[in-house]
Amino acid sequence: MPETATDLEPVEDFRLRLRSWLADNMPRARRRGAAPLRPRGQMSDEEELAEVAYHRELQRRLFEGGFAGICFPKEYGGQGLTPEHQKVFNEEIWPYDYPARLQVPPMQPCATIILDFGTEEQKRRHIPAILRGDEIWMQMLSEPSGGSDVAGAQTTAVRDGDEWVLNGSKIWTTGAWWSDWALCLARTNWDVPKHRGLTVFMVPLRHEGIEIHRIEMLNGSREFCQEFLTDVRIPDSDRIGEVDQGWTVGTRWMFYEKSFSVSFYVTRPTPPEGSGDGMSVGGDTSLITEARRRGTLNDPATRELIGEAHALSLVSSEANRRIGEAIATGKMSDQGAGLSKIIGGTLGIRVANINFQLAGPAAAAWTEDSRAAGDQGVAFLTRQASQIGGGTTEMARNVVSERLLLMPRERTLDRDIPFRDVPRGPSTG
Ligand SMILES: Cc1cc2nc3c(=O)[nH]c(=O)nc-3n(C[C@H](O)[C@H](O)[C@H](O)COP(=O)(O)OP(=O)(O)OC[C@H]3O[C@@H](n4cnc5c(N)ncnc54)[C@H](O)[C@@H]3O)c2cc1C
Incomplete structure (x- = not known):
């Protein structure tokens, strides 16, 4: 959790320092200026990649200026400040371009999940890299068999010595084709009920065995991707949280996914x-x-x-x-x-x-x-x-x-039986 205000830079001092830094270092917002920009997903691939590079550069400027990750702890490259400082940041950044693509999901839920569940080594390796714009993270949750039943994931990870071997498919991963890493929820145990056999891994997207297919939507956007994982080898050191306890991580992950509007880890210009x-x-x-x-x-x-x-x-x-x-x-x-x-x-x-x-x-x-x-x-x-x-x-x-509201739970037929025995249609194996 972010720190409390005691002993920290007063919010109004922070505002003045930030205002002057932004004026000297950040470009004015283009969409409120003369040059209109195509919305995300409507750009050509070249335009989109240039935009990603631009956002990485904006993030790097913020990092080097000491304004990245306002509420992330200092030891991981953040500023260790409070939600009040983030609010001021959101107000002051309004007239400027900001690294929109690095907010959701890279900062939240990805970096926040690493912060909450990662080992010290994982946090030191990845959180500063995300805050610097060097690593863009996505989330591999949904599967072709359905995204609502997250705990019903069928992508499988099998242990082989110090590594895990992942097989399966994830879908609707926004921007996977221009990103670097993803959090991936996989099944590590088929012999227990569905919520008890999951584990979360950090997966580099450009990795042997990962094929990224882009999905074209009716409006022409090709931002969504489907990934096919075939014998993808991930070191155990890239596992997040305990084996088979992925639902504990997953519950928090989904909390962060739903709470952008109430969150202080992402920038939302106001x-x-x-x-x-x-x-x-x-x-x-x-x-x-x-x-x-x-x-x-x-x-x-x-x-x-x-x-x-x-x-x-x-x-x-x-x-x-x-x-x-x-x-x-x-x-x-x-x-x-x-x-x-x-x-x-x-x-x-x-x-x-x-x-x-x-x-x-x-x-x-x-x-x-x-x-x-x-x-x-x-x-x-x-x-x-x-x-x-x-x-x-x-x-x-x-x-x-x-x-x-504590109303009765929805009736389900798959809660208390081993996931292996849950009836599945022929198309989902
Ligand atoms: C803009 C956008 C970005 C996305 N980005 C990502 C991403 O980066 N990574 C990722 O993994 N996924 C992503 N998704 C996928 C998204 O998480 C899923 O589309 C969503 O969880 C629903 O899953 P589904 O499409 O498979 O629908 P299904 O799960 O098949 O559901 C179909 C319909 O049935 C309803 N339904 C299902 N179960 C129940 C139930 N128990 N009670 C009541 N109604 C139910 C659903 O509400 C829905 O209306 C994204 C989707 C969108 C639109």
Whole structure:
């Protein structure tokens, strides 16, 4: 956990030091400037790789300037500061480009899981490298047989001396083709019930036996990948946590996956209060600026939608703040992160709809000159992702009802029998 404020640099001193450093060292945000950028997944491979290199460079600048990993401990390259300092960082970084690709999942859940469960050697080797932008990490959880039933993983790891041999397939790994490492959940014991036979490994993505296939989606994006693992040899020193205790790591992993909005380990640029900026939750475009540009700002329907977006944005940030505080102070269990997932997933869809409507016809058919509206069109097409990525909102509803509201558990047929005996369809082996 991050440190408390005692004996640390006062938050307002930190703000002033940071503000002056950012002005001298970080480029102004391009998406709010003249040169529009294609959204992630819509770029050519060359553009995407250049973007990854750019984000690594931004992260390196932050690291060398002493501003990377605000809440990560100093001994692993972080700043050892508090969530309050991270909040200030989020506000001050708003006008600048920042290394978005290094936040989720590299910082959280990957680096946070290494921090919580890694050996001293693992932490010293990987956390500074992630904070410096040298290592980009992804997560290999979902499998072709289904992503919701994470504990039903069938990718198998078998021990061979000081090594483990992994076989199987993972899917929907965002950005695996341009990343360096991944956390991978694998089955190490088929003779016990499903939650008791899992182990987590650190897997270098460019490794003998790993084939990365890119998946093309309907909108043209090829960011998702499927990995095929054939006799991949991983040293035991790259195992995270105890053998067969992967569910303990996995539970925390999923907590971190659902709690970005309440977390202090990732950077989430926050617009200055009252600026009207950032009202498209999750996007960069100011709805007011956009409506003014289109000459629709005085249209009552437009004003109503802008008002709704603003209300949703306030409700979501306030709710997430309260959930985050309740979890941090122990008033709510970690499972409260499920509430944040439901809020984010549900509002994400509504806000994508509002943005699409406000952007007008150019959101459906855009040109180079109206690419900002085109971004809203692409976001509209992929809006459902907010209810699926990081675990679905249906699964989050299960968790909230069973773990927070203590309603009866969903009936399952595979909890108490060896995983080997769980009936499986022919396609999943
Ligand atoms: C933007 C995005 C990024 C992603 N990135 C990654 C990544 O980097 N790494 C990774 O491993 N995965 C990633 N995923 C995959 C994601 O985790 C899975 O898609 C998700 O967990 C659901 O799994 P599934 O698609 O296999 O659906 P399934 O598990 O097959 O579920 C299908 C439907 O059934 C519902 N359902 C299933 N079980 C239950 C139940 N018990 N109760 C109620 N409803 C249920 C689900 O909610 C869903 O609607 C990403 C997905 C998205 C959209």
